[in-house]
Ligand SMILES: Cc1cc2nc3c(=O)[nH]c(=O)nc-3n(C[C@H](O)[C@H](O)[C@H](O)COP(=O)(O)OP(=O)(O)OC[C@H]3O[C@@H](n4cnc5c(N)ncnc54)[C@H](O)[C@@H]3O)c2cc1C
């Protein structure tokens with residue numbers, strides 16, 4: 001997707017700003033997990049005070065541009081009063097456009113000097129990055145340990161046409177502080193408790209790095225979405241691809257497979273079309289890209305037949321608010337070059353300790369960027385409170 005489509009052009013930007021109703025009760029702000037204040041930054045941008053608009057966004061959201069590109073419409077937009085007249089203001093896009101065009105007008109304010117306490121953060125996804133932003137503003141020295149070779153965590157699995165990686169880097173640039181933040185890439189922490197000797201506190205924001213299992217015979221013939229999305233080039237195919245799952249991750253697998261040369265992509269979704277956990281935009285994009293969706297379909301077996309994989313799929317129906325299997329409805333669908341399962345992921349066991357705080361998806365389960373940011377911020381404030389109380 002071109003930058004033009006990712007961001008609003010000048011005419012669209014002005015139109016969106018002009019549509020804001022300046023609602024007294026600010027429903028958009030209350031619906032945002034990080035309490036961003038769209039009314040304030042819209043008004044500032046409207047009066048040409050772009051530097052202040054940039055600062056307003058950054059006050060609560062250190063990953064404002066990344067968030068603006070991918071935040072789902074279920075938060076501020078679904079609360080926006082304007083939708084009662086015509087349609088919601090595209091607040092996330094307004095936010096991303098302000099940062100893309102005017103960030104340079106508001107250079108990062110310096111952090112306070114070192115307060116004498118060191119904190120370790122495990123994971124450089126949105127939760128870990130936002131925790132680092134809050135803690136460095138409080139003067140803590142932070143070491144971020146990141147197992148992979150780049151920042152961003154699960155955001156790196158989002159196709160670049162939706163989220164170019166450089167956007168994450170731009171947000172990160174406004175967080176980094178060479179005196180207070182030490183980022184150690186390619187450094188996996190196997191035993192976080194060991195860090196307690198060296199650090200006053202630890203925030204674990206390690207996401208959900210393990211792929212959920214389907215528990216079907218022949219599951220070894222299906223590839224985990226994490227392996228696929230982290231390295232799609234490795235799995236280029238011109239054959240048929242099946243994607244098992246009906247959420248936004250499954251949709252991204254389908255888009256990626258299509259872009260990766262698949263002759264056809266089919267999604268198998270256990271529940272109904274209306275239950276799919278994707279945005280309207282994603283749904284329309286699936287249709288536009290001619291990706292087939294089979295709802296009420298549960299794969300029950302995958303079998304490798306001379307290099308081609310057969311998927312055995314059972315039909316379900318919706319009855320008394322529950323999904324039930326239709327007896328004797330399983331059919332064999334042969335001829336897949338690749339089957340990707342995108343049915344969830346999970347984190348490892350948690351350690352209980354007063355100086356260890358969990359944040360983001362590893363604590364709350366698969367969520368969204370803005371919820372992970374909110375969780376990272378709140379973990380940082382809680383840790384600060386605990387450390388301040390124990391020092392008093
Ligand atoms: C394909 C896909 C598409 C998505 N699309 C959207 C979307 O459109 N909109 C949206 O809002 N959200 C989306 N999400 C969800 C969003 O990306 C996550 O909710 C968010 O990234 C979670 O942030 P986190 O920091 O908790 O964990 P993560 O982003 O998973 O980051 C965890 C980090 O910890 C590191 N780590 C793990 N274990 C260790 C260890 N032992 N030592 C050191 N480092 C470790 C990992 O390498 C990783 O970098 C999507 C997710 C995926 C997978």
Ligand code: SF4
Nearest residue numbers: 020021023028080081
């Ligand atoms: S809810 Fe919508 S219209 Fe009202 S202040 Fe927020 S952005 Fe403006």
